[in-house]
Amino acid sequence: MNDLLPERCYRDPRLAWGAYAALAVLLVALPFLVDAGMGRSWVRILDFALLYVMLALGLNIVVGFAGLLDLGYVAFYAVGAYFYAILASPQLGIHLPFWALLPLGAGVACLFGVLLGAPTLRLRGDYLAIVTLGFGEIIRIFLNNLNAPVNLTNGPQGINMIDPVRIADASLRRPTEWLGVTLPGTHTHYYLFLLLTLAVIFMALRLQGSRIGRAWAAIREDEVAAEAMGINTRNLKLLAFAMGATFGGLGGGLFAAFQGFVSPESFTLMESIMILCMVVLGGMGHIPGVILGAILVTVLPELLRYIGPLQEGLLGRVLVDPADLRMLLFGLALVVVMLFRPQGLWPSPVRARELHPDNPDLIRQEQEALYDAER
Amino acid sequence: MSLLEVQGLEVHYGGIRALKGIDLAVAQGEVVCLIGANGAGKTTTMRALAGLLPAAAGTIRYAGSEVTGLPVHRRARLGISLVPEGRGVFPRLTVAENLQMGAYFRTDMAGIAADLARVYGLFPRLEERRAQTGGTLSGGEQQMLAIARALMSRPRLLLLDEPSMGLAPLAVQTIFETIRLIADQGMTLLLVEQNARLALEVSGRGYVLEGGLIVHQDAAAALLASPKVRAAYLGA
Numbered sequence: 001m002n003d004l005l006p007e008r009c010y011r012d013p014r015l016a017w018g019a020y021a022a023l024a025v026l027l028v029a030l031p032f033l034v035d036a037g038m039g040r041s042w043v044r045i046l047d048f049a050l051l052y053v054m055l056a057l058g059l060n061i062v063v064g065f066a067g068l069l070d071l072g073y074v075a076f077y078a079v080g081a082y083f084y085a086i087l088a089s090p091q092l093g094i095h096l097p098f099w100a101l102l103p104l105g106a107g108v109a110c111l112f113g114v115l116l117g118a119p120t121l122r123l124r125g126d127y128l129a130i131v132t133l134g135f136g137e138i139i140r141i142f143l144n145n146l147n148a149p150v151n152l153t154n155g156p157q158g159i160n161m162i163d164p165v166r167i168a169d170a171s172l173r174r175p176t177e178w179l180g181v182t183l184p185g186t187h188t189h190y191y192l193f194l195l196l197t198l199a200v201i202f203m204a205l206r207l208q209g210s211r212i213g214r215a216w217a218a219i220r221e222d223e224v225a226a227e228a229m230g231i232n233t234r235n236l237k238l239l240a241f242a243m244g245a246t247f248g249g250l251g252g253g254l255f256a257a258f259q260g261f262v263s264p265e266s267f268t269l270m271e272s273i274m275i276l277c278m279v280v281l282g283g284m285g286h287i288p289g290v291i292l293g294a295i296l297v298t299v300l301p302e303l304l305r306y307i308g309p310l311q312e313g314l315l316g317r318v319l320v321d322p323a324d325l326r327m328l329l330f331g332l333a334l335v336v337v338m339l340f341r342p343q344g345l346w347p348s349p350v351r352a353r354e355l356h357p358d359n360p361d362l363i364r365q366e367q368e369a370l371y372d373a374e375r
Numbered sequence: 376m377s378l379l380e381v382q383g384l385e386v387h388y389g390g391i392r393a394l395k396g397i398d399l400a401v402a403q404g405e406v407v408c409l410i411g412a413n414g415a416g417k418t419t420t421m422r423a424l425a426g427l428l429p430a431a432a433g434t435i436r437y438a439g440s441e442v443t444g445l446p447v448h449r450r451a452r453l454g455i456s457l458v459p460e461g462r463g464v465f466p467r468l469t470v471a472e473n474l475q476m477g478a479y480f481r482t483d484m485a486g487i488a489a490d491l492a493r494v495y496g497l498f499p500r501l502e503e504r505r506a507q508t509g510g511t512l513s514g515g516e517q518q519m520l521a522i523a524r525a526l527m528s529r530p531r532l533l534l535l536d537e538p539s540m541g542l543a544p545l546a547v548q549t550i551f552e553t554i555r556l557i558a559d560q561g562m563t564l565l566l567v568e569q570n571a572r573l574a575l576e577v578s579g580r581g582y583v584l585e586g587g588l589i590v591h592q593d594a595a596a597a598l599l600a601s602p603k604v605r606a607a608y609l610g611a
Contacts, residue, residue: 211479214472214475214476214479215479217465217467217468217472218465218468218476218479221465221466221467221468221509222463222464222465222466224427224447224459224463225459225463225464225465226465226476227427227446227447227448227451228425228447228451228456228457228459228463228525229448229451229476229477229479229480229524229528230448230451230452230479230480230528231448231479231480232446232448233448234446
């Protein structure tokens with residue numbers, strides 16, 4: 001994270017604190033600003049952006065830190081979402097509290113992570129990608145078909161009327177009065193997600209800088225050499241899957257409680273690919289980059305909803321359906337980014353240097369980071 | 376008693392017997408080399424000793440206990456350190472981070488710092504390039520880094536697999552000078568080398584491997600003088 005703020009902030013800690021304080025104020029005020037400027041639906045998009053930041057950071061552990069290509073990440077998101085949906089809805093008539101189910105759901109997703117990780121330990125690269133892809137589809141198909149003989153998931157119709165998040169018995173979906181300000185459901189969810197996102201960012205940062213993080217980096221770079229360094233690659237790869245899955249399960253539980261409805265349609269391969277795109281577009285393994293990638297990939301497609309009215313205004317009719325444009329533009333953006341910034345939009349300084357080894361600024365940054373690390 | 380004792384070691388790739396039962400021993404402080412033609416089983420032996428390949432038969436004893444079934448990382452922690460063929464530096468980690476990884480399982484901070492100073496003394500070039508990523512180093516520098524990284528684990532037995540592979544003659548010379556230096560400091564070394572003359576010149580003893588069997592073993596000087604070895608491996 002040494003590159004989050006402009007260079008001079010690191011020389012003057014007061015500037016750094018000022019920058020962080022300004023960021024904090026902005027993050028707190030954001031839903032109100034967005035609500036006033038762009039409408040309530042955009043606050044909802046903001047909520048989803050935060051949700052995807054959590055998911056992308058989870059996948060980043062597997063793909064970015066440990067270098068294991070996982071194309072079935074959405075399975076863990078699905079497990080977390082359905083775990084909450086089944087145990088807190090009229091589906092089985094069970095209504096367990098959100099705050100108990102959220103960590104439990106993350107734990108169950110973690111178990112699924114180990115379940116996927118264990119048989120795939122010997123696989124690498126494309127082979128691993130295929131198996132994880134299959135795993136993602138298996139979970140989705142299970143959800144689609146587990147309505148008989150016992151109706152657990154309600155099949156393709158999905159589960160409806162899922163219990164909301166409750167804080168002190170008040171549903172977070174209803175407007176909440178707080179310090180004389182009435183907060184709509186989208187706003188309260190925003191603050192909840194923001195807190196959890198910050199917690200996830202903190203954990204991801206701590207993991208990356210830890211011994212575990214260094215071992216993951218070594219495995220990503222050269223697995224045989226990593227083993228020769230005394231690293232138990234089997235356990236550490238399992239741990240990467242488990243940690244990634246935990247974040248996925250957490251996101252899933254939040255999604256179910258926020259949305260109030262889950263169905264297998266939300267957990268397709270496309271969703272896995274979108275989350276992977278956030279990681280790759282932003283800058284694999286670089287936490288600020290991944291956050292940026294998640295926000296961009298969530299928010300930018302929403303701008304397309306203005307394309308329809310725009311066409312009507314200019315041409316008098318809708319010439320191209322915005323929904324068709326979505327995938328086209330997304331694909332185009334991917335191709336352009338991979339051609340011109342293959343290391344991602346905001347890569348870590350070390351990775352950026354590979355493509356621009358003469359950039360003296362980055363060389364200095366890296367040296368500073370190194371001396372810090374050695375101290 | 377020897378630090379490393381191998382008896383009847385066999386390694387199979389599918390149905391192919393790459394090693395057909397070899398015996399070898401390396402005593403504490405000794406420098407031993409394995410020479411042989413391509414496909415003789417040199418690298419297979421090294422990989423089996425490090426634990427990267429399972430032994431189909433035979434035993435590997437190290438420091439008095441059997442390590443035959445132990446996984447790679449456990450053997451590394453016991454002090455068997457492999458510098459793999461093709462070097463295996465971490466290309467996107469910096470030189471300093473590579474070296475830090477070498478000491479991954481150690482917790483004695485003071486010892487690690489002392490060893491870091493020691494390897495920088497041994498390889499001043501690496502200290503100059505400490506902030507550079509491993510992938511941007513030249514072949515010779517990468518080989519230095521691989522050896523230095525292995526030393527950071529404070530091994531008792533260093534396995535060097537083809538340290539001269541793909542290097543310019545000048546770089547090969549530098550690497551072998553360093554190997555001699557490390558050996559003089561008392562490190563136990565097992566060396567596999569295509570360049571038999573260089574290997575025998577730094578070693579005390581040598582084994583000649585042919586078709587998965589050891590066909591000859593002797594003091595290095597005797598092997599260098601042997602007409603048969605000279606004809607087959609030294610090109611003279």
